[in-house]
Amino acid sequence: MPSPSPAVAGGARPGRPVRVLVAKPGLDGHDRGAKVVAHALRDAGLEVIYSGLKRGSDEIVAEAIQEDVDVIGLSVLSGAHLTQAQKLLERLAAAGADDIGVVVGGTIPAKDADALRAMGIRAVFPMGTPLPEIVAYFRNFPRGGER
């Protein structure tokens, strides 16, 4: 479990590091990438919660609120990223928690990356994105609303 660490410059709320929920929505069981990213973020001093596999959108939203995270990192390798991202954004809005940002990683074709950003996904990290780039993004994640 992450230990408390000093606030990260540019990160979320003053006085605490960025809190991230790394989540595996839907039925996709490929968790290598999600775990590697979770591990890297934790090493970088962020607070990381990992959802485990096969979480429904409602479960992810509930966990995100309960854990008071700044951002959800959604990992999808089955190709169902558009459906899953849309569902999650809708549920977050319905729960009045759309200040929590959502970022998507996985097997994402370029044309879908544009569609994801258009629907309100803050950032897209397709397969092959260098880990330091992902870590830097989360480390400096702007707090909800400051887009």
Next chain:
Amino acid sequence: MSEARAGDRTLRDATYLDGMTLKPAYGPEDIAGFDPATALGRPGEYPFTRGIHPHMYRARLWTMRQYVGFGTPVETNARFKYLMAHGQDALNVAFDLPTQLGLDSDDPRAEGEVGRVGMAVDSLLDMEEAFDAIPADRVSISFTINSMAAFIQAMFLVVAEKQGVAWNTVVTTPQNDILKEFVARGTWVYPVDPSLRLVCDIAEFCAREAPRVNPISVCGYHIREAGCTPAQEMAYGLLIVAAYVELLTRRGLDVDGFAPRLSFNFTAWGRLFEEVAKFRAGRRLYARMMKERFGARNPKSMMFRSLIGGGGSGFTVQEPENNIVRGAYYALAAALSGAQTMALPTYDEAYTIPSSKAQLLALRTMQICAEETGVADTVDPLAGSYFVEALTNEMEARIQEEMAKVERMGGVVEAVKSGALQAEVARQAYRFEQMMLSGEYPKVGVNRHVAPVAAPGSSPAPEILELYAFDPKVAASQVAKLARLRRERDAGAVARALGRLRDEARGTANLMPAILEAVRLYATLGEMAGALREVWGEHKEPLVF
């Protein structure tokens, strides 16, 4: 890391993932005491280090099998026929995620996933369509299915029955390796113990009723794809097969009654000789384990029969055409490793579900390796090499060390339940990622010879890639078919069959007869899987990373 020195010149370091540091040259001193008779045996003889057949590819080339399954069963049927017309002699069926997890296409949890990564199967009807005009006794078919293997295998047996094909001529390979699903790949449903019961029910039933079925394909492959090292891949595979053999013999089955039909699915994307050594050492360890620990007498029970696949994690999204070249080397590694069956990922795998062009290229790669290179002309051509024999010995020792580590976690079943094994695999995945970043593990186009224009964070698929287009209409068509099925079948009989399945799940009887009965009545996969969910509940994943 030490650098070897030659005179005043510093030599490049060469270290494998499992920690072996290579010398620049090997000689007789590296295999001192080496006795070919005990360490190798002759090809086709115990301990099968050199291969499980005396003449290997001179007698029979490896089987070429590609992973296929698209959208609806009718589309998949067409793709099967296309590949068979191009010389593929065995099928490897991919199922969509709802099918792999026991959810019908009209289940809300299946939304967006129906027909996406494979074929959707909701009932016997779908399997009848998928195998229409494909004689069940003439092709060898693998089903990449695990927690739902009992249902899919039962459906295929009924398809065979309806084609007038006797069960004892059916050759299928349900993957049916649930332990690796808990460690990697993630299509588990039930808790560990009832999941293991299903694995054994299939194996026990088939040993008796459909003896040419290969009831379990033990997969190191997916664990390696999830991040473990080559020695761990072999170690975990051997521990997992031992767990199944232990459970089956505890049921009173004679080891020689089922072990000849066990097989393995492993990868070959690492360093060429590392992979060859892994398979040579693995065959030797498996043979000894089956003979000495489990008391097998039939040599066939001691043979590590392998499907060797390329391994998608060796491929890169950067410059994807490079993957075609990598695939050729992986095919060579698989051939030198003594594969019985070979499969290659397609070069576009990191982007999408394979296009038909990419699949044909993968098949052609294996055919060129088989027909043009001459690698298939002699058995285990690397045998006796100072380097390869020394490396095989060292790999064997590393595999044994990794096996011992898992035993210290309480054995493989306990390590899976606690998540200790998953944690180790995740740790290795992270370590590998760092080695890729630092360039310690070389990848052309990624950390070596990187194209100057590569924009960070973007992976535009070059136009040369003809991507497979997912069809969202598949879900609607499956849902309509389900509605029709539910109207037309004998609902009372289905309910009774599901009741019987629930009852038997509470006891200890082999569940295959009750499953077959429900399948014949067109109970849906979701209904049957749901009946077992009601009794057994679902696995709670240890959250480790």
